[in-house]
Amino acid sequence: MISAPQNAVDAGKEFDFSLQDFNRVRKMIYDRAGISLAEGKQQMVYSRLARRLRAVGMRSFTDYLNRLEGSREDDEWEAFVNALTTNLTSFFREEHHFPALAQHVKGRNGPLEIWCSAASTGEEPYSIAMTVCEAFNTLTPPVSIVATDIDTNVLTTAERGVYSLDKLERLSQERLRRFFLKGKGRHAGMAKVRPELQRLITFKQLNLLSAHWPISGPFDAIFCRNVMIYFDKPTQAKILSRFVPLIKPDGLLFAGHSENFLYLSDALKLRGKTIYELHRAGPAKGSASELKAMA
Known part of the structure; x- marks a missing residue:
């Protein structure tokens, strides 16, 4: 719990930042993006938003938050x-x-559709792309992947597909050779995703709380991993209810290791370790026991 009084400001801070400011931030990010910030995140919020105050030339969080609330479509909301x-x-x-x-995808007739709903800087959708290329043994499988994120900065990084070699340490040498182009000269120490892999993915900005999602489906698989942990239970249930009609009858939903969707939706059942299918789904490629054996 935060023990500071309501109007307390930490001594020595560059900017005025009271508990009241922090609680305003919590409400604003929840209303805008559905993110539930824990009470213990005060220092994290200060350090991250202090950069924005410097960028826009403001001296207090109160003034900064007033500016945001006074301009709902301001580009600063995105930042x-x-x-x-x-x-x-x-x-x-x-x-x-x-x-x-x-x-799940092996041996299926295309075209297949996969949605990665939290693309971040691209590692997850490119891992999905590598997997389907290996499953079909071609760099041009009958698969299209839509990769979305609320953060426009990380989507820019993802679209570039350029990573330092230390980010690729977990990949085998075979995957590195097949799916990446190593940089030379001033680009040494970096690697770029092959164009064939990039062409499988369409990156889009998407807020899971928005009334309209710029995607259509239905999807053979949806990845929503380590996203729900930032939402409260009513928000989680609402998002899952919108996922269900976007999943093909034999499609799969992949969740994060600490996420449990069973108590949020009667439409889903567990297929394997943090892998879900629809209750109405018939048998799909690979039995449940096979998937569990892989988990």
């Missing part, structure tokens, strides 16, 4: 959300999902 969005990701994170995805 505000970007600053408070956490983008922890890596290639083939939660690795057990990818053999299950390969088994």
Whole structure:
């Protein structure tokens, strides 16, 4: 719990930042993006938003937040959300999902559609793309991937598809050779995703709380991993209810390792470790026991 009094300001801070300011930030990011900030995140909020105050030349959080609330369509809202969005990701994170995805798509007739709903800086959608290329043994599989995120900054990084070699340490040498072009000269120490892989993915900005999503579906698979943990239970249930009609009858929904969707939706049942299918779904490629064996 935060013990500071309502109007307290930490001594020595560059900017005035009271508990009242912090609570305003919590409400504003919840209303805008559905993100529930814990009470213990006061220092994180200060450090991230202080950069915005410097950028726009303001001296107090109160003035900054007043500006935001006075201009609902201000570009600064985008910067505000970007600053408070956490983008922890890596290639083939939660690795057990990818053999299950390969088994799911293998042998199917295209075109297949996959949605990665939290693309971050691109590691997840490119891992999906590599997996389907390997499943079909071609760099041009009958698969299209739409990768979305609320944060426009990370989407720019994802679209570029350029990563430092230390970000690729978990990849085998075979995957590095097949899917990346190593930089030379002033680009040494970097690698770029091959154009064939990039062409499989369409990147779009999407707020899961928006009334309209710029996607249509239905999808053979949806990845929504380590996203729901930032939302409260009513928001989680609302988002899941919108996922369900976008999943094909035999499609799969992939969740994060700490997320449990069963108590949020009667439409889903567990297929494997943090892998869900629709209750009405018939048998799909790979039995449940096969998927569980991979998990």
